[in-house]
Amino acid sequence: MSASPHTPTTHTVTVADALVSYDRHSSGRPGPGPALVLVHGTGSGGSAVNWGALAPRFAAGRTVLTPDLSGTERTADDGGPLTVEGLAAQVVAVIEDAGTGPVDLLGFSMGAPVCAAVAALRPDLVHRLVLVAGWAHTDGDEYLRNQFTLWQQVGASDPAAFGRIITMTGFSRGFLNTIGREQVELLIPNLPPTPGTLRHVGLDSRVDIRALLPRVRATTLVIGCTQDATIPVEHSRGLHAAIAGSSYAEIDAGHVAFFEREDEFVKLVDDFTPAP
Numbered sequence: 001m002s003a004s005p006h007t008p009t010t011h012t013v014t015v016a017d018a019l020v021s022y023d024r025h026s027s028g029r030p031g032p033g034p035a036l037v038l039v040h041g042t043g044s045g046g047s048a049v050n051w052g053a054l055a056p057r058f059a060a061g062r063t064v065l066t067p068d069l070s071g072t073e074r075t076a077d078d079g080g081p082l083t084v085e086g087l088a089a090q091v092v093a094v095i096e097d098a099g100t101g102p103v104d105l106l107g108f109s110m111g112a113p114v115c116a117a118v119a120a121l122r123p124d125l126v127h128r129l130v131l132v133a134g135w136a137h138t139d140g141d142e143y144l145r146n147q148f149t150l151w152q153q154v155g156a157s158d159p160a161a162f163g164r165i166i167t168m169t170g171f172s173r174g175f176l177n178t179i180g181r182e183q184v185e186l187l188i189p190n191l192p193p194t195p196g197t198l199r200h201v202g203l204d205s206r207v208d209i210r211a212l213l214p215r216v217r218a219t220t221l222v223i224g225c226t227q228d229a230t231i232p233v234e235h236s237r238g239l240h241a242a243i244a245g246s247s248y249a250e251i252d253a254g255h256v257a258f259f260e261r262e263d264e265f266v267k268l269v270d271d272f273t274p275a276p
Contacts, residue, residue, distance in 0.1 A: 041109030
């Protein structure tokens with residue numbers, strides 16, 4: 001029996017010690033253009049949390065792939081420390097296993113440096129690149145270093161407080177006030193400090209892709225979020241400056257801009273990576 005138009009099919013691919021899970025979304029009649037690969041940010045919920053609402057919208061007329069990288073609940077590995085290059089190898093393996101390259105590749109938050117690394121190390125697999133709320137180097141910014149250290153410490157001792165910190169930094173003040181207390185309280189458990197989430201935070205604290213950025217040759221759009229308290233917008237501006245020939249856009253929202261301004265986000269991405 002074939003899947004319904006908006007029911008993804010699940011696949012796995014082995015990469016080193018990891019059995020990586022990914023979903024393939026299709027409208028049923030995808031066009032001949034590049035697939036769109038959406039790479040999630042920090043959190044063991046992975047692609048379902050980031051892309052659950054958006055993947056069906058992007059899948060109209062194109063194939064969409066949503067991998068779950070090491071640290072997520074759907075991918076099993078040895079539980080060791082993560083690296084940007086290791087996660088980039090998982091994205092590469094998904095693209096090759098799906099047989100859809102070269103692709104349009106989008107990375108959000110932690111996924112942005114991972115996708116930049118894919119574009120730098122495997123330019124043959126990346127047609128267009130979109131980096132959302134990303135950054136190049138943690139240790140050079142005392143704000144980022146202290147933030148991720150705080151996340152690790154609070155996550156290990158007080159899960160409820162961890163959820164509140166993530167909610168406060170993940171969304172703009174205006175958005176939180178607009179949705180109101182009941183909805184804010186529902187957001188707090190969405191990113192629990194599981195061992196996988198804390199592995200992602202450990203990687204966040206070690207990110208340094210400065211040497212890779214000059215090697216990015218894909219047509220690139222960098223999207224910054226002007227009210228971002230997780231990864232301040234200056235970091236997106238820095239990525240734009242470091243990637244030759246890249247385009248740049250800003251959304252007036254907090255870190256998770258595609259929750260706050262979904263239609264604006266989808267239009268930006270669709271205009272840059274149009275389905276045939």
